[in-house]
Amino acid sequence: MKRRRLLLGGLLIASLMITIGCGGNQSANQSTSGSKTLTLLTSPDYPPYGFYDTAGGARKIVGFDIDIANYVAKELGYELKVQESDFNGLIPALQVNRADFVMAGMTPTDERKKNVDFSTIYFQAKNTIVALKGNNLAKAENFAGKRVGVQLGSIQEGDLKKISEKVQGIQIKALNRVPEIIQEVKAKRIDAAIVEDTVIQGFTKANPDLEYNVIPSEGPSGSAIAFPKGSARVAEFNQVLEKMKTSGELDRLAKQWFATSAPASPSPSPTK
Ligand code: ARG
Numbered sequence: 299m300k301r302r303r304l305l306l307g308g309l310l311i312a313s314l315m316i317t318i319g320c321g322g323n324q325s326a327n328q329s330t331s332g333s334k335t336l337t338l339l340t341s342p343d344y345p346p347y348g349f350y351d352t353a354g355g356a357r358k359i360v361g362f363d364i365d366i367a368n369y370v371a372k373e374l375g376y377e378l379k380v381q382e383s384d385f386n387g388l389i390p391a392l393q394v395n396r397a398d399f400v401m402a403g404m405t406p407t408d409e410r411k412k413n414v415d416f417s418t419i420y421f422q423a424k425n426t427i428v429a430l431k432g433n434n435l436a437k438a439e440n441f442a443g444k445r446v447g448v449q450l451g452s453i454q455e456g457d458l459k460k461i462s463e464k465v466q467g468i469q470i471k472a473l474n475r476v477p478e479i480i481q482e483v484k485a486k487r488i489d490a491a492i493v494e495d496t497v498i499q500g501f502t503k504a505n506p507d508l509e510y511n512v513i514p515s516e517g518p519s520g521s522a523i524a525f526p527k528g529s530a531r532v533a534e535f536n537q538v539l540e541k542m543k544t545s546g547e548l549d550r551l552a553k554q555w556f557a558t559s560a561p562a563s564p565s566p567s568p569t570k
């Protein structure tokens with residue numbers, strides 16, 4: 299039994315190293331150029347937070363999160379290195395110190411706080427139901443007997459499990475990547491999905507056959523930067539985030555990446 303567990307643990311770590319690329323470069327080490335590097339781990343399936351820009355044949359991870367990470371790294375005197383993993387593998391990777399921090403539109407929940415530390419919240423988001431237009435799936439109460447998609451390991455997966463305690467016969471489809479979930483809705487292999495407003499706005503713009511409706515959520519929302527437990531960097535990062543909030547830099551980046559700028563602090567700021 300014990301051996302089996304050891305073996306499983308070993309397998310998990312091995313597959314993690316494959317997923318996030320075992321570059322051998324320890325985090326925050328001295329790079330060959332002599333400058334110090336910080337390693338960001340992200341799940342680039344989440345436009346506009348983090349995604350692959352394929353324009354001009356390039357394959358580069360870009361987005362709101364990446365811009366913030368670059369800004370913070372520069373302020374703190376580091377070079378930024380970006381690595382990727384499935385969303386579900388981000389926290390396990392931090393737990394084995396495979397990266398210095400994670401930015402992936404990640405919500406700081408109490409559950410996650412048991413395993414990682416979080417910065418202050420840098421952006422707000424709300425859950426929405428996305429479905430093909432005219433499907434009458436604007437409310438979670440209408441999910442009875444329906445196939446509903448969520449991202450594996452996301453808060454949306456947890457929210458859907460809670461909904462299914464009240465609404466009968468929901469078939470939960472937990473998928474790895476958000477664009478896949480959107481594809482499944484379009485192909486009618488699922489009836490609806492739960493995706494954050496900040497992300498679904500872009501997808502519905504590109505896919506006019508889709509519509510979304512905001513659902514009230516009781517749990518925490520918004521995004522924060524995650525760190526290995528006990529990381530000394532949390533305070534430094536918070537300072538730079540604070541500076542970005544007061545200088546208007548964060549707002550400028552939000553306006554650049556999001557169709558509508560949402561308040562960067564948990565309390566709604568007055569509309570300008
Ligand atoms: N905010 C949600 C969460 O923390 C969803 C984040 C999904 N992020 C991603 N890169 N796919 O669970």
